[in-house]
Amino acid sequence: MLRRAVLVALCIGLGLAWGSSSAQISEGSKLVVYTYESFVAWGPAKFIKTEFEKQHPGIEVEFVATGPSRAMFARLVNETISGGTPADLFLGEVNDVPRAKKFGLFMPLKPEEIPNLRSVPKDLLLDPDLTIVPYEHGFITLVYDSTKLKPEELPKTFEDLTKPQYQKKLIVQNALTSSVGQSFLFWTIYNYGEGKYLDYWRRLLPSILTIQPGWSAAYKLFTKGEAPMVVSFSTDECFDARYKPLLLNSQGYRTIFGASVIKGTDNPKLAREFINFLLSPEVQEKLPDTEVMFPVNSQAQLPDKWRTCAVIPPSPVMIPLDVVSENADRWLDEWARLVVTGR
């Protein structure tokens, strides 16, 4: 009896497995977009999918977001070099572009191919080849929980942050796996320079409660009250009034997210239309409330409350991409060695 039941269950399992795998997805009519998890979890992915599919009948948009931005980028690289990727588009952070160029992943675009690009300020177009088209931008800063820290208790500079009173008060992201973590590392390098940034991190380590794999995981611990400060974005107060930006050295590190067309996509025209749609005011106006980032389209209206809650740091900083391109691998390696061994 029992034996028969198990046999039947196994046969059903085999049948189901076979059935579900033979129902293969047909390509071509599908636009596969690789992106970071928060774009899907918080961002406008659902709205974009619905609207774009409505405008292009018969087309299906599929967002693949199995990890933070850098992990998705790595997935793309791994697939490309081992036989090809199903992705048509990639949404990611601009600091990964130099690396993408070395692998020849993205297709260069011409400004006239993306009509909505006309409304985007030129200073946001960091890549002359236009392999990445920016759709949102913001500033990496620290964010603090105003129910836990009073304004007079806050650190004002990077140096303040190393004081004993901030022991285990900060959550940061891993620069190896998270683009936010990478930006924070670059920010310290911007301030302390090649020679001294490792020394700064050595002094900073006691203030760090934990280095989490991605922004989502870090922010989760922050909102769960594990530590009163986290590396995040200057616009977080718009999302929750308790969480206020904390501008070290009056700075914020620029972060720009953009869309790229994958070389070898079977539908470059549709991919460009998707990017153009991403830059349209109707999507751009969704970004503040969902991504909690600034839209790039100057025609897009910001929500009213953003006039007060969205902070633009007095001095936005950023290491030029060609410098990043030359040094990023070494910086990441040195940093990883320091945080793991403490030496």
Place this chain on the structure above:
Amino acid sequence: VNMRRWGGEQLLLALPVLFLVVFFYGPIANLLREGLTKDGAFSLEFLWAVLTDDYFRHVILFTLWQALLSTLASIALGLPLAFILTHYDFPLKRIVRALTIVPFVLPAITVALGFVLLFGRNGYLNQFLMHLFGLSEPPLPIMYSLTGIVLAHAFYNAPIITRTVHAAWERLDPRYEESARALGASRFFVFKDITLPMILPGLLSGAALVFIFCFLSFPIVLSVGGGRFSTIEVEIYTRVVTRLDPQFVNYKIGAALALVGLVLSLAVTYLYLRLQGSLALQTEQLRPRPTAPLFAGVRDLLRPAKLLVWLYVLISVILFVGPVAAIVVDSLREETAEGARWTLRWYSYIFTPNYEALVGDSPLRAIVNSLIFGLGATAIAVPLGLIFAYVIARLRLDRSSCRRRRQGVQSRRSLVDTLLMAPLATSSIVLAFALLRAFNAPPLRLVGTATAVIIAHAVIIFPFIVRALVPILESLDVRLTEMARSLGAGRFRALRDIELPLVATGLIAGAVFAFALSLGEMSATLMLARPGLSTMPVAVYRFLSQHSLGAPSAMSVVMIAVSAIAFILLERWGERALRF
């Protein structure tokens, strides 16, 4: 006679061997080869770099060190429970025993979540202690440290120690101890000289298995420990998966590290299999061990020994039940403008058939997918595992008739076993990465299909099915089969009517356990599946990037419930057949 039967069995054995070669050895060898070549030619440069560089030495030593501490912690927490299960009776004992296996199949992401809720700086335990003693800082710095990693590993693996020791202890004939006591030996000496040596093989084999799992553990280190801790697996992940460079230096270093890791874990696997082999030689039990009620009146409660038992129960309830309870509570809470309140909305959310961009499908579909993949992988791995275990067991029985050669055969067999059990010694991240590359190129272009996920799961659960079946098949009385054959039954008929019915319980136990393992698998699924093919743990992972912990907690509760039900049913069907 032997020669003829052997020929047929070799043919049969080709099936699982072919499966392993195509879906395991081939892809893994391809990956490892990268660590041993430079510009297409054989080179030890990367292996040498990994073995001599201070940083990698730190990583390798830390991997071994945390695995050792985690094994000791698992023994410290698992052994007392084995004692309690063997010596005491209490209500719902069968269910408790069945549930001890649940932690083992939980995905790391769920455990990490439970640990933050319970042991975090702002977790229930620290909050409680701060209230109790009026402290301003959390007193227990458990999370984000080696302690956290070790405790999380113990949460996972102590049940393995409990089960292996409990199994050995229960089979230990009480008359040995009774005679020793009657002859005047003290309790201590009875334990040291009789009980301990008899349960030691079980304990050591369990410990070796735990060591392998902790050695290979990867998501726990990443999230419970955080970026300040790196193990071999974490290093492989960051180098091979996230830090690829155009010169492939990181890739080659990652592959060299994978080679070092595999050699180390295979060595421990060999040890484990040797110990496992010696277990099967134990004497058959003649009389069941007597048990006493756990709760025997108030006066009994105050005996020092009993106080220790209760202290242990308290600690283990906090450690094992706590994180699960914290997840259950979180799945029923909702933050609103007026404060937190009780709700069932997370459950209705995960059971809706509506599309959810985050999961790439409806959450309900993820639940269905999990069940399909689990059944599919089990359906592939069980027959293959059965063939495999059958041949291993026969091979041994045929040869062990010559007692003097047993030792030699044993060690050679363990060596073959070790190679064949290699999927056990390979972390899911290395396997997933190797499969990603294999499945992304012809002739096996399977990435993103359900087949890819099911095959990966089948490879992962295969060794567990073999381990569950070998001891049972070995204890089969060959004479029964031979009698059937001599009475005219064909080979197949003897298998169907004699051998299969005899191993049915073990087969079911192995199948259910393998199914539960497949339910909990995340790393490989995440890498090989596309959004529409999300499973429950993948959905938990995705939901975790949402603002609220409600949805991931609710999904975790469903997972815990499914595996708990499976194990309770299994207990009814005689789960004692389930061995590690």
